Amino acid sequence: MNIKDLLQNSVKKAVKQLFDKEIETADFQATRKEFEGDITLVVFSLLRYVKGNPVQIGTQIGDFLVENEKLVTKYNVVKGFLNISIANSYHLDEFYTAFPSTDFGFQKAESDTATMVEYSSPNTNKPLHLGHVRNNLLGYSVAEIIKAAGKKVIKTQIINDRGIHICKSMLAWQRFGNGETPESTGLKGDKLVGNYYVKFDKEYKKEIANLKDNGIAEADAKKQAPLLLEAQQMLQKWEAGDEATVKLWSTMNQWVYDGFGITYKAMGVDFDALYYESKTYLLGKEFVSEGLASDVFYKKEDGSVWCDLTTDGLDEKIVLRSDGTAVYMTQDIGTAIQRIKDYPNVNSMVYTVGNEQDYHFKVLFLILKKLGFEWAENLFHLSYGMVDLPEGKMKSREGTVVDADDLMAEMTNTARDISEELGKLDGYSTKEKERLYKTIGMGALKYYILKVDPKKRILFDPKESIDFNGNTGPFIQYTYARIQSILRKADFDYSFNVLDSARTDTLKTRSDNGNVNSNEVKNVFELHDKEKSVLKQLAEFPDAIQLAAKNYSPAIIANYTYDLVKVYNTFYQTVPILGCEDLDIKIFRTQLSQKVADTIKLAFELLGISVPERM
RNA sequence: GGAGGCGUAGCUCAGCUGGAUAGAGCAUCGCCCUUCUAAGGCGACGGUCACAGGUUCGAAUCCUGUCGCCUUCACCA
Numbered sequence: 096m097n098i099k100d101l102l103q104n105s106v107k108k109a110v111k112q113l114f115d116k117e118i119e120t121a122d123f124q125a126t127r128k129e130f131e132g133d134i135t136l137v138v139f140s141l142l143r144y145v146k147g148n149p150v151q152i153g154t155q156i157g158d159f160l161v162e163n164e165k166l167v168t169k170y171n172v173v174k175g176f177l178n179i180s181i182a183n184s185y186h187l188d189e190f191y192t193a194f195p196s197t198d199f200g201f202q203k204a205e206s207d208t209a210t211m212v213e214y215s216s217p218n219t220n221k222p223l224h225l226g227h228v229r230n231n232l233l234g235y236s237v238a239e240i241i242k243a244a245g246k247k248v249i250k251t252q253i254i255n256d257r258g259i260h261i262c263k264s265m266l267a268w269q270r271f272g273n274g275e276t277p278e279s280t281g282l283k284g285d286k287l288v289g290n291y292y293v294k295f296d297k298e299y300k301k302e303i304a305n306l307k308d309n310g311i312a313e314a315d316a317k318k319q320a321p322l323l324l325e326a327q328q329m330l331q332k333w334e335a336g337d338e339a340t341v342k343l344w345s346t347m348n349q350w351v352y353d354g355f356g357i358t359y360k361a362m363g364v365d366f367d368a369l370y371y372e373s374k375t376y377l378l379g380k381e382f383v384s385e386g387l388a389s390d391v392f393y394k395k396e397d398g399s400v401w402c403d404l405t406t407d408g409l410d411e412k413i414v415l416r417s418d419g420t421a422v423y424m425t426q427d428i429g430t431a432i433q434r435i436k437d438y439p440n441v442n443s444m445v446y447t448v449g450n451e452q453d454y455h456f457k458v459l460f461l462i463l464k465k466l467g468f469e470w471a472e473n474l475f476h477l478s479y480g481m482v483d484l485p486e487g488k489m490k491s492r493e494g495t496v497v498d499a500d501d502l503m504a505e506m507t508n509t510a511r512d513i514s515e516e517l518g519k520l521d522g523y524s525t526k527e528k529e530r531l532y533k534t535i536g537m538g539a540l541k542y543y544i545l546k547v548d549p550k551k552r553i554l555f556d557p558k559e560s561i562d563f564n565g566n567t568g569p570f571i572q573y574t575y576a577r578i579q580s581i582l583r584k585a586d587f588d589y590s591f592n593v594l595d596s597a598r599t600d601t602l603k604t605r606s607d608n609g610n611v612n613s614n615e616v617k618n619v620f621e622l623h624d625k626e627k628s629v630l631k632q633l634a635e636f637p638d639a640i641q642l643a644a645k646n647y648s649p650a651i652i653a654n655y656t657y658d659l660v661k662v663y664n665t666f667y668q669t670v671p672i673l674g675c676e677d678l679d680i681k682i683f684r685t686q687l688s689q690k691v692a693d694t695i696k697l698a699f700e701l702l703g704i705s706v707p708e709r710m
Numbered sequence: 711g712g713a714g715g716c717g718u719a720g721c722u723c724a725g726c727u728g729g730a731u732a733g734a735g736c737a738u739c740g741c742c743c744u745u746c747u748a749a750g751g752c753g754a755c756g757g758u759c760a761c762a763g764g765u766u767c768g769a770a771u772c773c774u775g776u777c778g779c780c781u782u783c784a785c786c787a
Contacts, residue, residue, distance in 0.1 A: 127730065137729055139767065149767085175767085176730060218787075255787065372787095399785060408713080409783090416785040423787050453714060454782050480716080481780080519747065535749090547723065550715070552780070554722085564749055565735040566723080573749050581746055642726065654724060657734080668742090668751040688746095710749075 098134060098181060098634075099123050101166065106136060109159040114152075116144045125631075131171060132178030133631065139175040149175035183622045186630045191592045193634075194690055198697065200637035202245030207440045209247035212238040214447035215364070218255045219351045220264045221289040223358050224489060225482050225497040225555060226449070229544050232703060233479055234447035235364040236545055236649035239701045241445075244644030249367045249438060253430050256348055257373040262329040264288050265343055266322065267295035277350050283357060283500070284350025289491070296492045298322055334420070361503050363537065363703050368437070370430055376421040379429025382466065383415050391465045402462055412458050427459050428466075435470055443473030445647065450478040450550065477647050480552035482544075497557055506536030509560055510569075520709065531707050535569050538704045542568030545702050546653035566657050568704055571695060574660045574667075575706040578692040581672055581685065589685045625666035629687055632659045636694055640701070649702055656698040663691045 106121040122140040126132040138153040145152055150172050157170035157177050166185045171178050193199070214234020217223060223231075235250070242248045268275070268291040277284040299322045306316035317323070332340040359365065383400055386392040392400050392414060400415035414424050435441055446456060456476035463471035481488065489496040510532040514520060520528055543561045547553060563569040622630070636655065643651035672688060675681040696706050 122727095122729080124726095124729075130730085135730090139729065142767070174730065258787065260787075397785090410712090413785060418785080420785085422785070426787095449781095450715065451781055452787095455787095457714090478715085483780090513749070517747095517749070519749095543722095551723085552716070559721095562722090562736070567735080567749085569749055570735090573747080577747055577750085584746065638726090646726085650724085651726085654734095657724090661734080664750060665752090667746080671745060673746045710747085 098166075098185065102134065102136070102160075102164070102179070105160055105164045105167075106156060108163070109156045110141065110145065113155050113159060114145045118144050126178050130173060130176075130178050131180065133181040133627075134179050136177040136179065137175065138172075138177050142175075153177040183627070186622065186627060186634075187594060189634060190630055190687075190690070191594060197693060199690075199694065200640050200697065201243045202637075202640075204242075204245055204247045207247065208442045209249055209438065209440050210241055210443045210445060211249045211251055211368075211434055211438065211441045212241065212445045212447065213251050213253060214238075215252040215359075215366075216255065216448070217252075217355065218260060219288070219348050220260050220292045221491045222283070222285040222354065223499040224491065225499065225502060226489060228362065228499050228502065228540075229479060229482050229553065230447055230449070231359070231362055231364045232541055232544050233477065233549055233649065234445075235703050236652075236701060237445065237447070237477060237647050239703065240640065240643045240647075240649060240652065243640050243701055246644075247440070249441060250365065251368045251370060251434070252366055253370045253372060253375070253427075255372050257333070257344075257376075259326060259330050260292070261344065261348075262326045262333065263295040264292040265340075265347055266326050266329055267291040267298065268347065269343065271298075277353070283354040284352070285354030285358070286500075288347055288351050288354075293492060293494055295322065295326075358499050361500070361537075363705075368434075370433065372426050372430070375429040375433050376426035377429065378433050379425035379427070380415065380421055382428055382432060383425060386414070386462075386466055389466075391462070402458075402465070404458065404461060407461060409454075409458060409461070412462070414462070423455070424459065424462070427455075428462060431459075431463060431474075432468070435468070442470050443475070444470070445475045445477050447477045447479070450480055452476075453478055475647065477549065479549040482553045482555050485554070485556050497555065503537065503540065506540045506561065507532045508536070509563070510535035510539065513563055514710065523709070531710060534705050534707050535563075535572060535710060538568030538572050538699075538706075539563055540568075541702060541704045542571070542653060545649040546657075548650050549648060569710075571656055571660050571699070572704075572706050573710055574664060575692050575695045575699075576708060576710045577667070578663075578688045578695075579708045581688055582692070584673060585685050587678075587682070589682045589689075591682075593679045593683050593686075623666075623670055625662070625669050626684070626687060628662045629659075629666050629691060632662050633690060633694060636698070639698075643701075652698050652701050656695060656702075659691065659694060659698075663688075 102123065103121055107118055110116050110118050110121075118141060122137040124135050124137060126135045136153070136156065138149040138156070141152060142149060153172040153175065157172060157179070160167040160179065161170060166182050167179055168182050169180045212234055214237075215227065215231050217227060238248045238250050268288070271294055272291060275287065277287055280287060282290075299320055302320040302322055303313070303316045306319060307313060311319065329340060333344060383392060386402070387394065387400060392402050394400050395417075397417040398419070399413055399417040402412045402414055404410060404412060412424060413422060414428070416422060431444065434444065448456065453476065456474075456478070460471060460474045460476075463474065483489070484495065484497070486495070511528075514528070514532060514535070520531070523531070539561050544553065546566065561567075636659075639651055639655035643649065643655075667688075670684065672684040673681065675684060692706075699706055
C-alpha cells in the first residue's frame with residue numbers, strides 16, 4: 096500500500112479523535128531535503144476543518160501518529176508543516192514486496208476497452224521531416240504510456256494519399272522524370288517523389304513569372320498556370336478512376352510507403368492499423384447525408400453543406416463542397432466512424448496532430464457529438480507545438496526542412512565520434528559498435544524531443560548539435576550501462592531477501608534507533624541517506640506512469656527518469672557497492688542498483704528508447 | 711477583429727490537483743579518477759517567475775486586464 100494512502104487514513108483518524116471532525120483528504124507532499132522526514136502533512140489545509148494554531152495542531156497529530164501508527168517513528172513541526180519520518184522497515188519491505196516484478200508500476204489491462212492512438216499521418220508526396228519526428232515519437236510514447244497505465248491501445252495513422260498535392264508530384268514526375276525509379280536512382284522512394292513535388296513548385300513558379308511578364312496579374316497567373324490546370328485535371332481523372340492515372344498513383348505511393356517503412360523502422364515506431372483517406376472519404380460523405388436528414392447540417396443554395404456552430408461559440412463549417420466533393424472535415428468524420436466500426440471495443444481516441452489544427456479538432460469533435468456518437472465524448476486532440484528552425488517555420492516546398500533520415504544519421508555519427516574518442520569499447524565487434532552508436536544517437540534525439548512538454552514549441556538549431564551530457568538520453572543510458580557493469584562483476588548471490596530470517600543475526604546488531612519497537616518492526620536495518628533517496632524515488636514510478644497517462648505527457652516520464660538517475664548517481668558516487676565490506680549491505684546495494692536499472696529500462700521503453708549494456 | 715496557446719537564470723527546460731528559502735542541465739569558474747565506466751560527482755556564480763491588479767492564512771500555479779511571440783478563423787490538407 097502506498098504510504099500516502101496509509102497516512103491519509105491515520106490522519107483522518109487522528110483528526111476525528113483529537114478534534115471530532117471529519118475531513119475529506121489530507122494534503123501530503125515530499126519533505127524538502129533541508130528538513131528531517133520523509134513525507135510532510137500540510138497542516139494549513141486542515142484549518143478549514145479545525146480552527147486553531149497550525150503548529151499546535153501539527154504537534155498533536157504528530158504525537159498521535161507516533162503513538163498509533165507503527166510506521167511513523169518521529170516527527171517535527173515547522174510552521175504549518177508536519178514532517179513525518181517513516182520507519183526504514185517500511186521502505187525495505189516495499190522494496191522486497193512491491194518492486195521485484197519486472198514490470199514494476201505497470202498496470203495490467205482489466206477490461207477489453209481500448210484507446211486508439213493516431214499519429215504520424217503523413218502526406219504521400221514528400222519525405223518525413225523533424226516535425227513528423229516529434230509527432231511520431233510523441234504518439235508512440237503516449238500509446239506505450241496508456242498501455243502501461245492499464246488500458247489496451249491500438250496504434251494507427253491516417254494516410255493522406257489523395258488530393259491535389261499528390262497529383263502535383265505525379266505530374267512533375269510524368270513531365271520531367273524520364274522514367275526514374277527508386278531502383279534506377281538508388282534514392283529512397285519518398286525522397287524521389289518529394290524531389291518531384293519540389294520540382295513542380297519550381298516549374299509552377301516559372302510559369303507564373305512568364306505569365307506576369309505577359310501582363311497578367313499575379314493572382315490570375317497563379318490560377319491560370321498550365322501546370323496547375325493540368326494537375327487539377329489529373330485529380331479529376333483520378334476521382335473518375337482513370338486507369339493510367341490510378342496506376343501511376345499507386346506506383347508512386349508504393350515508392351513512398353517503402354521509403355516511410357525504412358524511416359519508421361529506424362525511428363522504432365509501428366502501427367496496428369492503417370487507414371487511407373482514399374478509402375474513408377466516401378463514408379464521410381454518407382454521414383454528411385445522414386446529418387442533413389437529421390438537421391445537424393444544412394444545405395446552401397449552391398449545394399454546399401455546412402454545420403452551424405455559432406451557438407457553440409464557433410463559426411459555420413463547410414463539410415461538403417458545392418460540387419459534392421469531400422473536404423478535410425468530411426474524411427475525418429468518415430475515418431472516425433470507420434475506426435469504431437472496425438474496432439467495437441475502442442471507446443476513446445487520441446489524435447496526435449500539431450496545434451495549428453486545434454480549431455479543426457474542436458469542430459470535428461463537436462460535429463461527431465452532434466451526430467450522436469457516444470464515443471465522441473472521449474476524443475482527445477494531443478496537440479503539440481511546432482518544431483521551428485532559427486529562421487522560422489520549415490517548408491517542404493522550399494526545401495527548408497530538417498530531413499528525418501538525415502537527422503537520425505547525424506545523431507548516430509555524433510555518437511560514434513564521442514564513443515571513439517572515449518574508447519571504452521574494447522572487445523566489441525564493428526557490428527556491435529554500430530548498433531550501440533544507433534542506440535545512443537537515437538536515445539539523444541528521442542529524449543531531447545520527449546523531455547519537453549508536448550504543448551510547448553521546440554526551437555531546433557541544426558548548427559548546435561543535440562547534447563550528450565547533462566539532462567539527456569545518453570546520460571541516463573550511461574547510468575544504466577554502469578549498473579550493468581556492476582552486475583556483471585558481482586560474483587556473489589544477490590537473489591535473496593536480506594531481511595530474511597537466515598540473516599537476522601547480522602542485522603540485529605545494526606538495528607535502527609530506539610524509537611522502533613523491535614517486536615513489531617523486525618529486520619530493521621540502518622539505511623544510508625542516499626539509499627533511502629533512491630528507494631523513495633523508485634517508489635514513485637507507478638504514480639509517474641499514471642500522471643503521464645492522465646496528462647498524455649511523455650515529458651513526465653522523462654523527468655521522472657532523470658530524477659531517478661540523479662539520485663542514483665549521487666548514491667553511486669558516495670557509497671561503495673561491490674567494495675562494501677558488510678555482505679548484507681553489499682547485497683542490498685547491488686539489488687538496489689539492479690532495480691534502478693530495471694526501472695530505467697522500463698521508463699525508457701515508454702519513451703521508445705533502448706538502453707545499452709556498455710557504452 | 712473573434713478564438714486558442716505560450717512567456718520561469720545568458721541559453722534549453724522542470725515545477726503534480728495553490729504550500730516551506732522557485733529547481734535542473736548547458737555555458738562560466740573552482741575542486742574529485744592507486745573504489746565499482748569522469749557521457750559521472752561536489753561546489754560557486756546566475757531570478758522583479760512578462761507586467762499590473764484581484765481571490766487566499768499562502769500564488770510561478772487560480773481569476774481579470776495590459777504587453778510580447780505563435781497559431782487559427784478557406785469550397786487547402
